[in-house]
Amino acid sequence: GQQLNQSPQSMFIQEGEDVSMNCTSSSIFNTWLWYKQDPGEGPVLLIALYKAGELTSNGRLTAQFGITRKDSFLNISASIPSDVGIYFCAGSNAGGTSYGKLTFGQGTILTVHP
């Protein structure tokens, strides 16, 4: 089956620093999504990407859909303490037997020191 490798596994940064994380896949996806999960909560969608090469921003967050459709990255600029959490990439393919199921990366645990 499809595998997603997400890196880094964890990051410890100072408030105000920029953060970058990425996901690579063994096969192509036609949708890439980035989620954030806070402790005791469900994943919350941050950014959705639907076209190869697409670059999308949401406030301090920027994500890109890789041109090969096998990778994506997420950048967070000027981190703040509330950015703490686990960030997940997820890929999906519309239609067919996949019917939109999400394949998740292993997650990046982000810790921000004030």
Added chain:
Amino acid sequence: DTAVSQTPKYLVTQMGNDKSIKCEQNLGHDTMYWYKQDSKKFLKIMFSYNNKELIINETVPNRFSPKSPDKAHLNLHINSLELGDSAVYFCASSQRGGGAGNEQFFGPGTRLTVL
């Protein structure tokens, strides 16, 4: 207003018991999902329903039986619970299965602990 809700939030039970988790979404979505998150935080799809019809079953043991009485509800019944079933179970919904504009929204999760 809660978009995707699950009950209960926590479930502690003995091995061998049967238990159910309920999920409801008020987003008017057609597709609902169950995901399992293990102790290492890895999220994996279990089932998906579209308009009450099962469309994804990811080689989950048949002790797990999802049921969708209508497109706003998706329940998960688990028979003969085992220690390895301990995990957090997430329900999610989307307008339809995949593609632009069909992002999945997740519930708050049900933490199942089997003793």
